[in-house]
Amino acid sequence: xxQRYEKNRNSVSENKETRRRINEESRILSEEFASLHELxxxxxxxxxxxxxxxxxxxxxxxxxxxxxxxxxxxxxSEREKITADINAEIDKLDAGASxxxxxxxxxxxxxxxxxxxxxxxxxxxxxxxxLDELDDGNSTGIAGMESSSASTSIERAVDNTNFGVxxxxxxxxxxxxxxxxxxxxxxxxxxEFGFTDDGxxxxxxxxxxxxxxxxxxxxxxADPSYQGTCGLCSCANILRLSGVNYSEGDVLNYAKTQTxxxxxxxxxxxxxxxxxxxxxxxxxxxxxxxxxxxxxKMDHGIASQETIDQIANNxxxxxGVILSVHADYLYYGRSMGDDYHxxxxxxxxxxxxxxxxxxxxxxxxxxxxxxxxxxxxxALTGNAMNVTYSHIR
Numbered sequence: 001x002x003q004r005y006e007k008n009r010n011s012v013s014e015n016k017e018t019r020r021r022i023n024e025e026s027r028i029l030s031e032e033f034a035s036l037h038e039l040x041x042x043x044x045x046x047x048x049x050x051x052x053x054x055x056x057x058x059x060x061x062x063x064x065x066x067x068x069x070x071x072x073x074x075x076x077s078e079r080e081k082i083t084a085d086i087n088a089e090i091d092k093l094d095a096g097a098s099x100x101x102x103x104x105x106x107x108x109x110x111x112x113x114x115x116x117x118x119x120x121x122x123x124x125x126x127x128x129x130x131l132d133e134l135d136d137g138n139s140t141g142i143a144g145m146e147s148s149s150a151s152t153s154i155e156r157a158v159d160n161t162n163f164g165v166x167x168x169x170x171x172x173x174x175x176x177x178x179x180x181x182x183x184x185x186x187x188x189x190x191x192e193f194g195f196t197d198d199g200x201x202x203x204x205x206x207x208x209x210x211x212x213x214x215x216x217x218x219x220x221x222a223d224p225s226y227q228g229t230c231g232l233c234s235c236a237n238i239l240r241l242s243g244v245n246y247s248e249g250d251v252l253n254y255a256k257t258q259t260x261x262x263x264x265x266x267x268x269x270x271x272x273x274x275x276x277x278x279x280x281x282x283x284x285x286x287x288x289x290x291x292x293x294x295x296x297k298m299d300h301g302i303a304s305q306e307t308i309d310q311i312a313n314n315x316x317x318x319x320g321v322i323l324s325v326h327a328d329y330l331y332y333g334r335s336m337g338d339d340y341h342x343x344x345x346x347x348x349x350x351x352x353x354x355x356x357x358x359x360x361x362x363x364x365x366x367x368x369x370x371x372x373x374x375x376x377x378x379a380l381t382g383n384a385m386n387v388t389y390s391h392i393r
Contacts, residue, residue: 004089005126011082012134018075026068069301072382076295079134086127086134093124145263146324146342146383147228147274178211182243185288188391191318201352205316206393208347208360208368214240215346217367222249224269231275231322231342232262233364234386235283238320238344242392246287248364254286255279275342277384280322284388289320291388296324296380303380308373311385312348312356318391321345323361323376324383330363330371340381341365 186192195203215237220227232251239246252273255262261282263274275283277293284291297304314321327341328334346368347360358372371379 005123005130008082008086008089008127008130011078011085012130015075015079015082015134018071019079022068022072022075026065066301069298069382073298076297076382080295082134083131086130090124090127093120093127096120145274145276145279146231146340147263147271178207178214180214180240180243180245185239185242185244186390186392188318188393191316191391191393193318193393195316195350202357203350204360205347205349208370211241211346212362212368214245215344215362215368216248216364217362219248219364220269220273222247222252225266226252226262226264226273227269228263228271229273230364231280232273232283234322234342234344234362235275235280235287237346237362237364238284238289238322238386238388238392239287241320241344241346242289242388242390244287251283251287255283258282277322277324277386280342280386284320284386289388289392290390291320291386293384294387295384296382298380298382303377303382305377307380308356308377311345311359311376312350312373314387315345315348315359318393320386320388320392322386324381324385325361325376325379326381327363327365329379330361330375331366340383 193206195205196207197203216233219229219233222229226232229248229252232255233248236246236248236251239251252262255273255275261275261279263272265271281291281293294310297307311321311323321344323343323345325341325343326335326339328336328339330341341363343364344362345359346362349357349359349370351357356373358370359376360368360370361376362368
């Protein structure tokens with residue numbers, strides 16, 4: 001293991017430091033240009049000279065942000081390569097450990113077999129710890145935690161192969177099993193839900209409009225001191241999609257007991273309650289749902305088509321998905337500041353040709369709403385997404 005392990009460990013350390021630096025530079029950039037958000041909204045009432053200055057500052061900020069986004073994409077790409085290399089080593093070790101089982105049929109040499117197996121298991125554990133270390137709290141991406149009141153350990157990949165579409169007509173559907181009444185989250189061998197044909201060839205997964213009544217549309221109701229709870233509400237939404245009726249308050253009360261799991265600012269309720277993809281993973285794990293944190297690939301500032309396909313496949317496969325989006329982009333068509341927001345994907349829609357038309361998004365600010373695939377592609381921040389390993393519906 002020696003040289004291969006040391007090489008991967010050094011790569012992990014360098015990648016972590018790069019992402020830490022990018023996050024810190026992004027934080028500083030956001031603070032330095034915080035006043036631009038207010039000035040941009042007052043642009044019509046400002047003198048021409050001031051407007052020109054504002055525009056120049058916006059251009060500087062955009063250039064710096066583009067640089068950080070580019071560096072973030074390179075760091076994420078390198079992280080994916082490191083993850084793949086480590087997973088390849090783990091696969092080799094798993095294969096070696098499996099071959100040892102073939103020797104157990106012999107009466108002699110059992111001590112050697114046991115010793116070799118122990119070594120394999122120790123090496124596997126060491127490599128898996130590298131995967132955990134590869135995040136170590138630095139994978140929240142540019143602009144950090146989502147705490148909009150208007151981000152792991154790198155887990156082994158969820159299978160994102162294409163799915164066979166099953167669908168029914170509206171008249172055949174029953175919504176009796178949508179209510180979250182279970183005592184434990186679903187963990188299914190395959191999704192229980194299929195696609196509904198609207199009669200024009202458009203296919204919608206599950207029943208997003210009927211399910212919306214059980215999902216959050218007004219965050220911050222659990223505690224007036226914690227208003228930036230979009231990520232916590234998203235965790236509660238995933239739990240409700242899995243059939244159990246946990247509330248924002250249940251999730252918040254647990255998060256408060258864990259050091260560093262959520263943000264808290266005694267002077268700003270809107271800044272309190274923010275989560276990262278890693279903290280959401282830990283919260284879901286506590287409530288009985290195993291999940292991973294997966295990169296969102298960006299291409300010139302917008303999410304790649306590969307990412308959109310992965311989101312669609314995961315949702316149609318019955319897995320829970322939480323995304324980091326620019327809230328202002330969804331609401332107003334453009335991002336106007338520090339607007340990072342966590343939302344839950346409750347359904348995917350495909351057209352008659354099988355192409356992804358859009359997604360139903362459960363937003364704890366405004367409720368469930370349909371957005372086109374292009375809108376989601378533009379709104380994604382680049383922060384990692386949470387995906388459940390289990391089929392929860």
